[in-house]
């Protein structure tokens with residue numbers, strides 16, 4: 434026996450992409466791109482002779498997905514028949530009453546795992562896939578709490594959305610916590626997972642996170658796509674990660690500490706952007722530009738102007754600028770001036786005495802905008 438599967442997770446259909454600064458047409462293109470990624474994954478699975486496509490949760494975003502998404506999924510999955518589709522709902526697409534999963538009549542080739550504990554689905558002679566569903570978005574159970582069935586000599590795989598505790602990225606939410614050491618201990622040859630958007634193929638423990646098929650944040654900058662999983666009769670599992678993403682995310686860092694004018698800032702930002710985007714299709718690139726360094730307060734480097742200039746310069750689809758600069762001049766130095774500027778700086782300094790962190794940030798902004806305005810600049814928001 435040698436059986437092939439194609440595994441994906443964290444597609445996040447219908448995502449708003451507001452976090453990447455997308456609006457209007459660009460947001461629509463990104464959402465259409467997610468649908469394309471699913472269709473491409475199925476096409477690849479068919480071409481590679483896969484028995485099934487396994488989807489480890491976060492297929493769609495419950496809050497935004499509606500009837501049109503359900504219709505798209507039905508049509509897409511039906512076109513893959515007789516190849517099977519195994520669905521294991523996660524935290525963004527939990528199996529809630531009234532969810533797309535619950536209310537849709539799925540084609541015969543679709544198997545929806547619907548219990549909170551792993552339940553078996555025989556995929557082929559000697560190969561069982563055990564899957565579960567998050568029944569609520571905040572589920573905290575251990576996906577590997579129950580072991581695979583008896584020693585029937587067959588190969589058992591687990592399919593679920595969960596947070597492997599040994600490899601959790603900083604700040605990533607814990608939904609369905611488990612440890613990779615338990616995969617083999619509970620009788621599974623591999624765990625086909627979803628939740629972490631960065632790809633992780635750990636052959637030693639049998640842990641697989643395919644990564645989101647298309648980048649959903651600026652930090653998802655590596656190659657991504659489905660992973661082809663081949664299972665031999667003796668339980669050996671091979672993983673073939675594909676790089677199939679059509680969209681790209683990247684970050685450029687522009688040092689603007691020497692900038693004396695808006696022109697200097699734009700030049701530094703565009704130069705850094707050109708390097709970061711090198712070789713990528715600009716029309717499907719999402720670029721974040723970080724402005725760093727100590728900058729003269731009087732330089733009017735508002736993010737909207739920088740974003741517009743970079744988009745014009747590189748032709749990238751989306752640009753988000755983060756102003757991470759800090760003011761070069763001290764309040765005390767400016768406050769010594771016998772000018773309106775000086776009086777303004779002294780007033781800010783006075784207000785800053787005993788101010789908390791939030792208040793201090795507000796005062797930093799007040800100082801920046803105030804000094805820009807007094808310098809005659811057109812003030813734009815950071």
Ligand SMILES: [Mn+2]
Pocket residue numbers: 443445491525628629630
């Ligand atoms: Mn996700």
